[in-house]
Amino acid sequence: MTHSEENYLKAIFHLSRQGTGTISTNAIAEQMDTKPSSVTDMLKRLSDKDLVNYKKYQGVSLTETGRYSALAIIRKHRLWEVFLVEKLDFTWDEVHEIAEQLEHINSEKLIDRLDTLLGHPKFDPHGDPIPGKNGEFKERDKELLSKMPVGGKGVCVGVKDSSATFLKFLDKNQIALGQQIEVLDKEEFDNSMHIRIGGEQLLVSHQIASNLYLKPSEES
Amino acid sequence: MTHSEENYLKAIFHLSRQGTGTISTNAIAEQMDTKPSSVTDMLKRLSDKDLVNYKKYQGVSLTETGRYSALAIIRKHRLWEVFLVEKLDFTWDEVHEIAEQLEHINSEKLIDRLDTLLGHPKFDPHGDPIPGKNGEFKERDKELLSKMPVGGKGVCVGVKDSSATFLKFLDKNQIALGQQIEVLDKEEFDNSMHIRIGGEQLLVSHQIASNLYLKPSEES
DNA sequence: ACAAATTTTTAGAATCACCTAAAAATAACC
DNA sequence: GGTTATTTTTAGGTGATTCTAAAAATTTGT
Structure with a gap:
């Protein structure tokens, strides 16, 4: 190919x-x-x-084969992204372009070893799941922040838009994967949301909220 | 390019x-x-x-530019080879083909970081020197085993033929970079050589001897 | 359902990197 | 030094990937 x-x-x-x-x-x-x-x-x-x-x-x-091949490439792409962030200290907004090149390297052994070196990660630096060696792939349970109700809580697990501009914005505002987020209030006017994140309070626009994925915490 | x-x-x-x-x-x-x-x-x-x-x-x-570009590619190739051996446990006979692909990845930052991760190595797994970031490149002081005199000593620093077959042969006979080698005797008949390597004695053919580089030890 | 708008495909051309076969230039030999 | 042999180049062709411009099919709007 x-x-x-x-x-x-x-x-x-x-x-x-x-x-x-x-x-x-x-x-x-x-x-x-x-x-x-x-x-x-x-x-x-x-x-x-x-x-x-x-x-x-x-x-x-x-086709079946086509899907399998696509998953193999995505697996490579995402493993390389993890490598770049974990081992070479790249930031999550820098890795995509380089991984676009690395994903085409052909060597099963290389990818297996890389996977091992990284400790068989399940998600890439943007929170996207890494397909398995045999094509297993399932999306993680997640919800857009913009669709969460007032009072809802969750952990930030991914982004929809993974452009460098958006990722840099998140960094600047200390929003990162794994962080606890709580919806405090919604503005009727423009659908912007007041959220609590890492102790701080923040007002985020609808555009931001509809590009951030949370794993909702169970409410009782 | x-x-x-x-x-x-x-x-x-x-x-x-x-x-x-x-x-x-x-x-x-x-x-x-x-x-x-x-x-x-x-x-x-x-x-x-x-x-x-x-x-x-x-x-x-x-041309000047051509040489500079060539060195940049060789630098990438050899750094990736070190990475494959040091970080992913490949053997020295496996790395060439994969590095042939990796050497074409385009990202200065990637190579800089890789160089740092590896501790700025000066030689690749076959003993060949790694060109510097700015195109500095000089061959190491070395001599073919076949040209060493009887009684000569040296450290194995590289191979001329780096085909998988040859490298596997060396592995099998416990010949590796960094090992002390002493020429005990030469056979007139076929130019094969008796050598001492790591305590053991070994008879190597002329063809072997003319593909192994030593850094000769100073004799007094 | 028919005309207009949109989407999709074809046709033809360019570039890169390779090939075969034949011609041209250079080197080797007596 | 001229004939062979070898090396190198040209000429023309193929497949992959892209493009533009034009034609064909489908969808939309009323």
């Missing part, structure tokens, strides 16, 4: 686990910052290799 | 620091396991980018 093919599979996988229903050529083109015509070309090639199910004008989906 | 361009620069660099004089199209083709016509194509492209000095039928050499 070429780097390009791998990138397409990854994109299709990501789109299929958020977007609703079938995946359009345009959506892939946008995600990958390329032209729809290029996408069509690639879809044909991936279809020839039985990595996707593709019928003209009808959208795409991954 | 593309991966392929990087590989050509590396090949030219390696050829220029063993072969005598100018580097031929054929030599590059052989080194890279490709056809001479492909080499010519690439040399034109590299010449356009001022990475090599190239005149038809006259052979090639690296």
Whole structure:
């Protein structure tokens, strides 16, 4: 598989686990910052290799093999991200670009050893789950902060938008994975939320709140 | 720079620091396991980018920039090899292929951090020197075992042939970098050598002896 | 359901990196 | 020094990945 093919599979996988229903050529083109015509070309090639199910004008989906391959790449990407943060002291906003390159390195032994070195982590630095060696993958239990009720509590477990700008904003405001967050109040006007985080109080906009995932604590 | 361009620069660099004089199209083709016509194509492209000095039928050499780029790639290759051996417990015969991929990862910060993690190593697992961040590079003082006189002593510091077969042979015979070796006798007949290594005595063929580098100990 | 808007695909071209086969230049030999 | 042999280059072609522009299919709006 070429780097390009791998990138397409990854994109299709990501789109299929958020977007609703079938995946359009345009959506892939946008995600990958390329032209729809290029996408069509690639879809044909991936279809020839039985990595996707593709019928003209009808959208795409991954085949069993395609999904498996996509998960393998995502596994590599996320393990490398953990490596960069844990072993090389990168910050969580710096790792994505480098991992985009490292994810294409081909060596099963390398990934196995890396996994061991890192202690078989289950989540990457952004809180996203790391697929298992045999393609096991399940999303973690989580809820957007913006959807939590007033009085709700939870632990910050991930971000939806993982752009460097957003991550840097979080760092600046001392918001990090693993931190306890409590919803104190919601403003009707703009849906911004008053939250308590690490002893401090903070007012966050709706846009922030709808990009932060919490694992809700059980309420009695 | 593309991966392929990087590989050509590396090949030219390696050829220029063993072969005598100018580097031929054929030599590059052989080194890279490709056809001479492909080499010519690439040399034109590299010449356009001022990475090599190239005149038809006259052979090639690296420009200042070309040499600098080649050293940067070799630096990456060798640092990754150290990483694989030191941190992921690979053996010295396994690391080359993986490092061939890793050497193309583009991130200065990544390499700086890796260098720090590894404690700024000066030599890779095969005893080859690691170029400095700013292109400093000098070969270590060494001599082929086959050229040592009877009675000569030295420390094993590198191999000429670094193929997996040869390296595995060395492992099997407990020959490793850093080990003290003494030449006990030479056989006239086939130039094989009796050596003492780590308490043991061993008879090695000329072919073995002419692929092992020693740093000769000062004799008085 | 039909025209308009949008999405998707085709057609044709460019670039990179490789190939084969043939031509041109250089080197080697008597 | 001229003929061979070798090396190197050109010419032309292939596959992968991208693009633009135009055509075809689908969806939307009324």
